[in-house]
Amino acid sequence: NAGVTQTPKFQVLKTGQSMTLQCAQDMNHNSMYWYRQDPGMGLRLIYYSASEGTTDKGEVPNGYNVSRLNKREFSLRLESAAPSQTSVYFCASSGFIGYEQYFGPGTRLTVT
Amino acid sequence: AQRVTQPEKLLSVFKGAPVELKCNYSYSGSPELFWYVQYSRQRLQLLLRHISRESIKGFTADLNKGETSFHLKKPFAQEEDSAMYYCALISGNTGKLIFGQGTTLQVKP
Numbered sequence: 001n002a003g004v005t006q007t008p009k010f011q012v013l014k015t016g017q018s019m020t021l022q023c024a025q026d027m028n029h030n031s032m033y034w035y036r037q038d039p040g041m042g043l044r045l046i047y048y049s050a051s052e053g054t055t056d057k058g059e060v061p062n063g064y065n066v067s068r069l070n071k072r073e074f075s076l077r078l079e080s081a082a083p084s085q086t087s088v089y090f091c092a093s094s095g096f097i098g099y100e101q102y103f104g105p106g107t108r109l110t111v112t
Numbered sequence: 113a114q115r116v117t118q119p120e121k122l123l124s125v126f127k128g129a130p131v132e133l134k135c136n137y138s139y140s141g142s143p144e145l146f147w148y149v150q151y152s153r154q155r156l157q158l159l160l161r162h163i164s165r166e167s168i169k170g171f172t173a174d175l176n177k178g179e180t181s182f183h184l185k186k187p188f189a190q191e192e193d194s195a196m197y198y199c200a201l202i203s204g205n206t207g208k209l210i211f212g213q214g215t216t217l218q219v220k221p
Contacts, residue, residue, distance in 0.1 A: 004155075033208075040121065042198060042211040043156075050207075058208065090156065097207030098144075103156040 002026055004104035006091050012110045013081040021076040021107050023091030031094045032074035033058075033101065034066060036087040043090065049074055050097045081111045114139050116199050118212035125189050126220050133184040133215050135173075135199030144202040145182040146209070147173055151195045159184075159197070169193070189219045 004025045013019055030051045035043040045058030047066040055066050063085060065077045078085060088108050092101040115138040125131055137143055147159040160168045162175045162182060173184045182199060199212040
């Protein structure tokens, strides 16, 4: 079991460029999440998907969109990247909402 | 408002010294609290949860509802305990995790 995987591991974008961060889990979990981690801010929830076919905004959704492609995959899209989106992005999954979350290795994104 | 506060950004101790990582929360009702740990170059992983009342890697945490705290303790720190520690609670309304700002524990030899 790979658990939660994320691609890419690192990415550098110019302001205004777009990109999609990919996340997949092989634990048959229903719920998936996207967080960003910034120094002094902890982890903040961007979007989550309680179950396949549903997505909801978290604490900091502005500038992002998500797609729950199927039960395994949950992608995060930056349509027009801004320097304020420079961060480390973590995907996580859990059996159901409220259960223990398992995290991916993270994607380090720099927007110049 | 539901909130988790970790007042220390950095805690530095010597090997063998006791460790206490502070966590305070704001929540109406009975919270479900967790400690997550992130070792260098590794992913975030669950360390312990208050429901299970277990001890993992020598760490324990007791929920104090009167003081709204869930401090993480270890009697004798080891160098391999050096990591970033996050306290988190589950929002009963939404089931989402709310994280504190994190505390970096540095254990010096």
